[in-house]
Amino acid sequence: MKKVKLSNGIQMPEIGFGTYLTTKEDEEFSTVLADAITAGYRHFDTASFYKNERQLGDAVKKSGIPRKDFFITSKVNLDEMGYEKTKETFAATLSRLDMNYVDLYLIHWPCLNGEPENWRELDTETWKAIEELYEEGKVRAIGVSNFLVHHLENLLLECRIVPMVDQIEFHPGYTQEETREFCKERGIVVEAWSPFGRGAVLEDEYLLSLARKYHVSTSQICLRFILQCGAVPLPKSSSVPRMKQNQDVYGFELSAEDMKGILSMREKGFSGFYPDKI
Ligand SMILES: NC(=O)c1ccc[n+]([C@@H]2O[C@H](COP(=O)([O-])OP(=O)(O)OC[C@H]3O[C@@H](n4cnc5c(N)ncnc54)[C@H](OP(=O)(O)O)[C@@H]3O)[C@@H](O)[C@H]2O)c1
Numbered sequence: 001m002k003k004v005k006l007s008n009g010i011q012m013p014e015i016g017f018g019t020y021l022t023t024k025e026d027e028e029f030s031t032v033l034a035d036a037i038t039a040g041y042r043h044f045d046t047a048s049f050y051k052n053e054r055q056l057g058d059a060v061k062k063s064g065i066p067r068k069d070f071f072i073t074s075k076v077n078l079d080e081m082g083y084e085k086t087k088e089t090f091a092a093t094l095s096r097l098d099m100n101y102v103d104l105y106l107i108h109w110p111c112l113n114g115e116p117e118n119w120r121e122l123d124t125e126t127w128k129a130i131e132e133l134y135e136e137g138k139v140r141a142i143g144v145s146n147f148l149v150h151h152l153e154n155l156l157l158e159c160r161i162v163p164m165v166d167q168i169e170f171h172p173g174y175t176q177e178e179t180r181e182f183c184k185e186r187g188i189v190v191e192a193w194s195p196f197g198r199g200a201v202l203e204d205e206y207l208l209s210l211a212r213k214y215h216v217s218t219s220q221i222c223l224r225f226i227l228q229c230g231a232v233p234l235p236k237s238s239s240v241p242r243m244k245q246n247q248d249v250y251g252f253e254l255s256a257e258d259m260k261g262i263l264s265m266r267e268k269g270f271s272g273f274y275p276d277k278i
Contacts, residue, residue, distance in 0.1 A: 001042065001247070004232060006164040007187040010141045012071055012104070014227065015247055016043035018193065018236030020050050032238045033059035039243040045167075045191075045234045047075035047108055048093055057097035067099065073167075075108035075145060076130075081122050086129035090138070105130055105139040106167060110151035110275055123151065124158040131161050141165065145193075146275040149182045156186075167191035170231055172222055173201050173268030180229070192226045195233040197269020204268060206261065214252045223249045225262050 003011040017036045033056060036044075042065075046056050053074060060070055074097070080089040090105065107126055111119035133139045143165030144155065156162065166183050168176055170192035183190050196202055196219055207218045214221065219235070223246060226233040235246040254262070 001040065002250075004189055006141050006189055007162065008141060008164060010103070010164070012141070012165075012189070012232065013041075013043035014232050015041075015223070015249075016045050016071070016073070016191070016232060016234040017041040017243075018234040019044060019046050019052055019056060020236065028238075030055050030059060034062065035240050036243055037063045037065065039240060040247060041243070042069055043071040043073075045073045045193075047077065047106075048080065048089055049075070049077040049108060053093055053096040054098075057099060061098070071103045072097065072099065073104040073106065074102050075106040076126060078109045078111070081107070081111060081126045083125040083129045086126045087133070090129075090133055094138070101138050101140065103139075104141045104143060104165060105133060106143045106145045106165065107147070109146045110144070110148075112276055120154050123155055127155055127159055127163075131159065134161060143167070143188070145191075146273075148179050148275055151275065152179075152182060152186075152188075162186060163188055165189050165191055167193055167234070169193050169271055169273065170226060170229075171195050171197045171201055171269060172207060172225055172262045173197055173204070173265050174270045175229075175263055177263075180231070184230070190229075190231040192231045192233045194269070194271060195222050195226055195235050198271065200269035204265070206265060210254070210258055210262075213258075214254070216249075216252060217245060219246060220249050220252075221254070221262075224252065224254055225259065228254055228259055 001013040004014045074093045076086050076089045111122045130142050134142045141164045143163040145167035202218045210221045211218045223233050237243050
């Protein structure tokens with residue numbers, strides 16, 4: 001698997017595996033994780049909110065593959081924000097994963113703009129705790145998720161360490177150019193959550209026409225588009241053939257014209273989760 005280099009030199013596999021709400025029932029989720037590891041995924045995206053860190057830790061252990069070969073991301077949730085709570089949440093995450101470090105730790109959502117009133121302080125206090133976890137060697141890289149430009153600007157005013165990653169909703173039909181441009185200028189790698197708009201863009205007529213043109217699937221068009229934008233997609237699938245297909249995206253390249261065509265698609269598949277209104 002190809003890797004991207006974060007601003008601190010850490011290498012991250014450029015396709016990750018999403019673990020939020022798999023389409024399989026809970027008890028089958030361990031099988032999904034084992035299948036994903038067998039299919040070659042080493043980069044896994046979890047969060048304390050997903051309630052599956054324990055299963056992910058078990059799957060890594062059961063695989064027999066050394067821990068250092070994995071890239072594990074977790075996140076502190078909105079109701080766990082603040083300096084002390086973040087430290088407690090992180091300790092609980094490590095314990096559930098049964099690991100002594102995570103590769104990437106993120107603030108899952110910024111506080112609502114203006115609600116609570118001290119949203120700026122809550123974001124920066126949370127970040128301060130995360131910076132310390134990084135300096136203590138408990139996390140190899142740190143970042144944020146769902147931060148738009150004004151959230152990032154606020155953090156950048158106070159931070160000692162610039163976030164290395166911003167994980168945002170990003171797929172054909174929802175491309176967040178302003179935030180991506182801001183991140184690019186500051187060396188912040190963008191990760192793309194819901195690369196298929198939770199499946200909503202896979203039947204889009206324009207993407208289907210591109211799939212026919214390049215002799216691939218629409219999911220491969222979505223992933224290739226995200227990679228060519230310089231971002232890291234986090235596809236999720238509970239089907240082994242799809243897990244494999246979602247990594248098989250290096251045999252073709254979208255033309256500049258088709259990239260432009262996708263970027264100018266009408267909004268489609270937006271989750272409805274706007275970070276200031278969630
Ligand atoms: N930071 C955040 O706030 C945030 C928010 C949302 C998500 N995320 C992360 O992003 C990850 C991915 O997003 P997501 O889970 O919302 O959805 P997604 O990856 O955009 O879409 C998943 C859907 O696409 C289908 N699919 C996958 N591969 C396919 C293929 N090759 N062909 C046809 N259908 C395919 C899956 O069905 P099958 O299972 O049947 O294949 C599933 O229904 C999450 O799991 C999570 O880790 C982060």
